[in-house]
Amino acid sequence: MNQTIRVYELPGNEQLATGLVQALNASQGVIRAREFPDGETYVRGETDCEDMDAVLVANLFQPNAKILPLLFFARALRELGARRVLLVSPYLPYMRQDIQFQSGEVITSEIFARLLSDTVDALVTVDPHLHRYSSLDEIYTIPSRVQHAAPSIAAWIREHVKQPVIVGPDSESEQWVSKVAEMAGAPFLVLEKVRSGDRDVEIKVPPLDSWRSHTPVLVDDIISTAHTMIETIGHLTGAGYAAPVCIGVHVVFSGNAYTELQQAGAARIVTCNTISHPSNEIDLVPALGQAVLALLNEAEKLK
Ligand code: R5P
Secondary structure, three states: OOOOEEEEEOOOOHHHHHHHHHHHOOEEOOEEEEEOOOOOEEEEEOOOOOOOEEEEEOOOOOOHHHHHHHHHHHHHHHHOOOOEEEEEOOOOOOOOOOOOOOOOOOOHHHHHHHHHHHHOOEEEEEOOOOOOOOOHHHOOOOOEEEEOOHHHHHHHHHHHOOOEEEEEOOHHHHHHHHHHHHHHOOOEEEOEEEEEEOOEEEEEOOOOOOOOOOEEEEEEEEEOOOHHHHHHHHHHHHOOOOOOEEEEEEEOOOOOHHHHHHHOOOOEEEEEOOOOOOOEEEOOHHHHHHHHHHHHHOHHHOO
16 A cells, blocks of 8 residues: 555545545545535545645536635645645646637636646646647646546547547647547548637538548547537538547536437447546546656655
């Protein structure tokens, strides 16, 4: 058993935390929390971590309600003696507002990054939405490690899809779609997306003649409303392609998005387990464990 690492979790992260305890061969610590009648939160650490590295598992999708508990839990870990507090959030929120599209808009990615950087000592996540930022270091001041889902997605495709063509819905997807395609030994296509509202997505399609005998596999980093995928499915099937397999790394699935995606003609929907969902088939927890160990070993970079 690793005597220097103890894993803690925010409520709702029990499955992921148990997986990481196994992957890290670490012990599990307890922090209790409950709500006062007025809606405020009571927090008390129960298992100390004197001079240990505390790994706090807190998946921050739908982040707003999780931020105050996160601040309180990180503080509890300091009180319990943690040498360093490392946050594991497989989904890193507030990465998409990375520019002012219109005057007056707040670049929430910067504010959120500052808040997390002031709260924990290091961060491990999976494929954050890096579009206009080239790395997390542009906005995060703490050391971070990004685990990529591409190798696990490619392995799944190799095992389950005959003659695939990997399809990315927009230019920023090229970074992961090209890697998945290379590792799966498949060709790839990248389409062009114009978004005019949260649920208004138009996909522009290049000539699609080349790969009609292949099975299209749509790969995106986030599926939220699923409109990006739904629109892409329409173009592909309209151009005579088979019903596509849809793969998402982070499936936020707002509202009825999952059902709508099924009804839009996805042959199969397969997702990584960065956010728990019945469609999770690609397990990234062992890889996350490796990322945590690698980051902790880079001790000199940590505060
Ligand atoms: C943004 O560009 C991302 O890569 C995804 O394409 C986007 O977040 C998907 O969102 P939705 O499912 O709401 O279309």
